[in-house]
Amino acid sequence: MDEDGLDAARFDADSDATADAETETSTETAGTDETDDTMPGVPDPEPDADEPPEDVQKYARFTKMDGAQYDRVNEFLRDRTYVTAREWAIARLCSDFRTETGVEMTKIGENLPELVPFMTDTYTPQAVNQARSSFEEKVRKAGATFLYGAMCDFxxxxxxxxxxxxxxxxxxxxxxxEGVDLSVEEELEAEERISSVMREVREASEELRTQDEE
Structure with a gap:
């Protein structure tokens, strides 16, 4: 890739975060307390009443993207993948907040702006599930497209x-x-696994074409 590729696509970290049209399924952020705190006899709210859950506060997947702009992230992904910024972020969150009984979609949706710097709205559990399903569907279709391209001798x-x-x-x-620190050994191992799979795909493809010609 050229200089304007991966390294130059660090998502314009000095820009204010803005939402994409794809966030239209999101809910409005919870309303603020409109009580006039200057009124006598009205107690101050608990200092930690609006604090997010502890695991949300400690979540550090996307800290490298503090201040990133949604449109910039989305543009980068759409140029190189099938997924949108919201699908990428929510797929990662669904993986990280998976429990034995399922994914904590309510927690993800209610705390989305705290979990991902470039997301500015909260989401309903239904919107979180929709984004997750969309990510999975696109990955499956992309996989089928790639394998066909690899096997059709194009x-x-x-x-x-x-x-x-x-x-x-x-x-x-x-x-x-996302904050994953890959060692050189891990990168080489992953590349070798991918290369091994591709060799098997090419060999299987050649066998199929040979059978069709007989």
Whole structure:
């Protein structure tokens, strides 16, 4: 990638966060207390009454994106993947806040602006589930599209290697933004697993085409 690629796409961290049209399913942030605190006899609210849950306060996945602008993040993702910024963020949250009984969608939706710097609105549990489902569907379709392209003999082996290299670089960048610290050994191991799978795909594809020709 060129200089304007991954490193230059650090999402315009000096800009104010703005919401994309895709957040239209989100709910309005909970209303503020309109009580006039200058009125005598009205007690001050509890200092921690509006504090988010402890695990939300400690969540640090997207701290590298403090001050990032939603539109900038969305543009980066749409140029390189099928998913939107909200689908990416919520898919990660659903993974991190999964419990034995399911995903804590209410907690994710109510605390979305605290969990992800570039998200500015709260979401209903239904909106969280919709974004998660959309992410999963796009990943499955992208996987089917890629495998067909790899198996239909449209790409050469070298071209497929280039596709895999670029895809791996984008994926690693997103993981780094999320705060995942990949060691060199882990990167090499992941790349070897991917290369091994691709070799198996190419071999299977060649066998299928050979059978069809007989």
């Amino acid at each position: 790409f050469t082996a070298e071209e497929l290697d280039d596709v895999m290299y670029e895809s791996t670089e984008v994926a690693k960048f997103l993981l780094e933004v």
